[in-house]
Amino acid sequence: MKNSLYLILVFVLSLSCKAQNSVSKLTQTSTNPKLVVGIVVDQMRYDYLTRFYNKYGEGGFKRMMNEGFNCKNNHFNYVPTYTGPGHASVYTGTTPKYHGIIANDWYDKEIKSMVYCAGDDAMQSVGMETSDGQMSPHRMKTTTFSDENRLFTQMKGKTIGISVKDRGAILPAGHTANAAYWFYGKDKGYFITSSFYMNSLPKWVQSFNNSNKVQTYLKPWNTMYDIETYTESGSDKNTYEGGFKGKETATFPYDLKALEDKNGGLDILKTTPYGNSIVADFAIAAIDGESLGQDDITDVLAVSFSSTDYVGHNFGVNSKEVEDTYIRLDKDLERLFNELDSKVGKGNYTVFLTADHAAVDVPAYLESVHVPSGYIDNKEQYQKINEFMVNKFGDTKLIESVTNNQIFLDREKIKELHLNLEDVQESIVNEIITYPHIDKAYSAATMNKASFTEGIESLLQKGFNQKRSGDVLFVYDTAYISYGKTGSTHGSAFNYDTHVPLLLFGKGIKHGETIQKTEITDIAPTMSALLGISFPSGTIGKPLEFVLE
Structure with missing residues (x-):
C-alpha cells in the first residue's frame, strides 16, 4: 500500500514538474x-x-x-x-x-574579371524582364x-x-530568406526580386506595383x-x-x-x-x-x-x-x-x-577651410606604377587590376618569369609608398603573416580575404579621395x-546610452x-x- 502511494506521489510530482517545464518553455518563447x-x-x-x-x-x-x-x-x-x-x-x-x-x-x-557582390547570372529577374533581377x-x-x-x-x-x-x-x-525586394525605377517604378526566392511576385507586391504610388x-x-x-x-x-x-x-x-x-x-x-x-x-x-x-x-x-x-x-x-x-x-x-x-x-x-x-x-x-584634404589622380598614379613595372621587371602585364585600393598581380605570369611572388609584392609596396598622398601600403604576405591588433593596419587585416583580396593594399592620406570634385564618398x-x-529599442532592450566603443560586428550576436x-x-x-x- 505504501509502495503504491509512493508511486502515485512520484507520478503526480513528475506531472507537476513537466507542467512547470512546459509553462517555463512557453514563457521563454513568449x-x-x-x-x-x-x-x-x-x-x-x-x-x-x-x-x-x-x-x-x-x-x-x-x-x-x-x-x-x-x-x-x-x-x-x-x-x-x-x-x-x-x-x-x-x-x-x-x-x-x-x-x-x-x-x-x-x-x-x-575568372579574371570584375564581379558584383550580389550578381548571379544563374538567376532570373522576377517582376520585370531585366538583368537587374539576376541576383542572389x-x-x-x-x-x-x-x-x-x-x-x-x-x-x-x-x-x-x-x-x-x-x-x-x-x-x-x-x-x-522568404524574399528580398529592390527598386526598379526607369519607366516603371516597380519592386522586383530574383528567381532565387520565387518564380512570381506575391499579389500584395503586384498590387503595390500597380497602385502608381511611386509616381505620386x-x-x-x-x-x-x-x-x-x-x-x-x-x-x-x-x-x-x-x-x-x-x-x-x-x-x-x-x-x-x-x-x-x-x-x-x-x-x-x-x-x-x-x-x-x-x-x-x-x-x-x-x-x-x-x-x-x-x-x-x-x-x-x-x-x-x-x-x-x-x-x-x-x-x-x-x-x-x-x-x-x-x-x-x-x-x-x-x-x-x-x-x-x-x-x-x-x-x-x-x-x-x-x-x-x-x-x-x-x-x-x-x-576651403584649411583642413588637409584633396583628390587623387588615378590616371597619373597608374602610369607611374606601369613605368615602375617596366623598369623593374620588364613587363607591365604583371598587374591584372587596380581596384578598391588593391593591386592584383598575374601570379601565373610571375611563375613563368621565375619571379618570387612576395618579392614582387614588396617591391611594389616600396615603390608606391613614395607616391604623394599614399600613406600606407602592405603586401598580401604581410596581411597573412602579421597580427595587427590596433589602428588602420588592424582594420585592413579584418577586411582582407586571403582568397579574394589583392596582392598589395594601400591607404590614402586622410580626406584624400579618388572621386569627383562635387559630393561625398566613403570607403x-x-x-x-x-x-x-x-540605436536599439523595443522588446528586450534597456533604456540608456554609452560612450563605450562598440563595433558593427556586435549587432548580429546581440540579436x-x-x-x-x-x-x-x-x-x-x-x-x-x-x-x-
Whole structure:
C-alpha cells in the first residue's frame, strides 16, 4: 500500500514538474519579440543624430533614443567601408575576412574579371524582364542572424529584405530568406526580386506595383521647413554639389517631374528623400502582405534606406539636401513605427538602426577651410606604377587590376618569369609608398603573416580575404579621395567613414546610452542572444549585454 502511494506521489510530482517545464518553455518563447526590424541607413554619419537633433520630431530617431539604447561610439572595424560589405557585416557579425564580401564590385582572381557582390547570372529577374533581377546572396560565405532565426524556427519565422538597392535587400536577408525586394525605377517604378526566392511576385507586391504610388512622388522637392532655418548645414548655392541634369544650379526647389526625362526616369527618386518614403511605403505593405509579427514565432524585416547614400554622393555631407533628407527620413521612421505599434503591438517588436558606412566631407570644401584634404589622380598614379613595372621587371602585364585600393598581380605570369611572388609584392609596396598622398601600403604576405591588433593596419587585416583580396593594399592620406570634385564618398578606415549610429529599442532592450566603443560586428550576436538562437556561422563580435534587459 505504501509502495503504491509512493508511486502515485512520484507520478503526480513528475506531472507537476513537466507542467512547470512546459509553462517555463512557453514563457521563454513568449518573451521573444514577434518581429525584429533591422534598419540600415545608407551613408549615415553618427553626427547626423546630433547635428539635426532639434529638427527631428518625437516619433522617429528621438523615439529610439528616448525609449531605447544609444551606442554613441559605434564603429566599423574593417575596411573598405562600402555598401555591400557594410550590410553583410551588420547581419553576419563578421568582416570581409570571413564573409567574403570584400567590396561592392571586385576583381575575381579565378575568372579574371570584375564581379558584383550580389550578381548571379544563374538567376532570373522576377517582376520585370531585366538583368537587374539576376541576383542572389551566393557570394556571401557565412550566415546572417536572419538565417539562424529561420533555421531555429524550422523555417517558420519569415525573413523579408527591402531596399532601393539590390545588395541592401539581399545581403541582410541572407541565404534562407522568404524574399528580398529592390527598386526598379526607369519607366516603371516597380519592386522586383530574383528567381532565387520565387518564380512570381506575391499579389500584395503586384498590387503595390500597380497602385502608381511611386509616381505620386514625382513632384517638387523643396525643404520641409523654411530653408533659412537649416542652419546646421552650409549654403544652398555653392561649388561642392552635383545636382541634376537639366537644372543649372544645385539649389532648392527641384521640380522632379520636369527633371525626370534627363535623370533616368523614376530613378531620379532614388536621389531624393522620396526614395526613402517609397521604401517605407513598401515595408508597411510587407507587414500586412506577409502578416509579419502576427504569431509567437519571430519574423525578421530587414529594411535599408538607400536614398541617403545617393543624396550624399550627389550633394555632399554639409548640404541642405542632406539635412532635408534626414528630416524627412525621421518622418518616415515615425510612420513605420506607428504602423508597427498598430499591427504588431507596442512592446511586441524590437528595432535596431545603424548604417553601412558614413562619409567624408567634400574635400574641396575642407580645402576651403584649411583642413588637409584633396583628390587623387588615378590616371597619373597608374602610369607611374606601369613605368615602375617596366623598369623593374620588364613587363607591365604583371598587374591584372587596380581596384578598391588593391593591386592584383598575374601570379601565373610571375611563375613563368621565375619571379618570387612576395618579392614582387614588396617591391611594389616600396615603390608606391613614395607616391604623394599614399600613406600606407602592405603586401598580401604581410596581411597573412602579421597580427595587427590596433589602428588602420588592424582594420585592413579584418577586411582582407586571403582568397579574394589583392596582392598589395594601400591607404590614402586622410580626406584624400579618388572621386569627383562635387559630393561625398566613403570607403576608408578613418573615423569619418567608420563612426555610425547604433540605436536599439523595443522588446528586450534597456533604456540608456554609452560612450563605450562598440563595433558593427556586435549587432548580429546581440540579436541572436536576444532571440536565444545560434550566432551566425562566422561571427567575431560579442553580444552587447548592457543593452539587453
